[in-house]
Amino acid sequence: MSIEVLVVDDSAVVRQVISKILNKAKDINVYDVASDPVFALGKMEKKWPDIIVLDIEMPRMDGITFLRKIMIDRPTPVVICSSLAVKGTELSLNALAAGAVDIITKPELGIKGFLEDAEKQIQHTVRNAAKANVSTRDAKLIRSVKTKPPEENILPDLTGMSKTTDRVIAIGTSTGGVQALEVVLTALPRTCPGIVIVQHMPEKFTEAFANRLNSICAIEVIEARSGDRIIPGRALIAPGGKHIEVERSGAQYITRVFSGPAVNRHCPSVDVLFRSVAKHVKQNATGIIMTGMGDDGAQGLLAMQSAGAQTIAQDEASCVVFGMPKEAIKLGAVNFEISLDQIADKI
Incomplete structure (x- = not known):
């Protein structure tokens, strides 16, 4: 047909x-x-x-x-x-x-x-x-833009809290990820660990996407640049058309943003991010693979798991496209398979 x-x-x-x-x-x-x-x-x-x-x-x-x-x-x-x-x-x-x-x-x-x-x-x-699988999208996935929580709910500047920068959440997603990330990030408090995200998205879209999320989340959401610190209450989104890696700088974790060939047909690539986290963050990381077409991120998540990181996949019922999580599960790279509405709590 x-x-x-x-x-x-x-x-x-x-x-x-x-x-x-x-x-x-x-x-x-x-x-x-x-x-x-x-x-x-x-x-x-x-x-x-x-x-x-x-x-x-x-x-x-x-x-x-x-x-x-x-x-x-x-x-x-x-x-x-x-x-x-x-x-x-x-x-x-x-x-x-x-x-x-x-x-x-x-x-x-x-x-x-x-x-x-x-x-x-x-x-x-x-x-x-x-x-x-668009039937998985409920009202919270198509709601209008909310306002940022009142100032009293936002903690003071966290840049000096070096002892809390040893946790990194790495998230990879593609088709359906715009809605899924909104569900996850709007549910997180400013006390959550630092987050680095690859969302397959063209150039010029990621800055506007980060700004939109920043306007509706308690946490800070920005388009990543090289040298940005990964700190509690901050989510860094890879720019469209560039890869992102996590590196260690003394007691801190920072991002490296760079141009390069597509990996698994994507730039930014989830595998590039996950492999860097496996190398530099190891057991202090959590890797999350969410809705998306293809297999980008599966091998990288396996590398994170082998390095001692906790690994999570969004379940089929809540995915728009159960491609990337499915491939990671098939590799045995996933410790926990959970629904979209449970991911924020897990973080």
């Missing part, structure tokens, strides 16, 4: 080109297109798609409002097709937080040529989205 796709975009060129690209694949069928969400809802009353390819900025109803509506009414895998402009970056992150599975980034100019050049990527993205 083919994957039935509905394309929703106000650009006739985009609708035409995406339909042509997807219909080239034998296992994908674009059964209809719509110029905005209002038209799309009418078409979906007659036939509900397996996948929706969705623009964000459209007339009558914006894509994020439409996305939230269908995620509440009838959760369906959605792939965002959006620009990487600064405004588009924020909107795309909001779409991921609202339940979108993945993003196809398109330029402001030369869209037709870009889409044609990215044919295989677009087909691959739609196939992966079809495997997503």
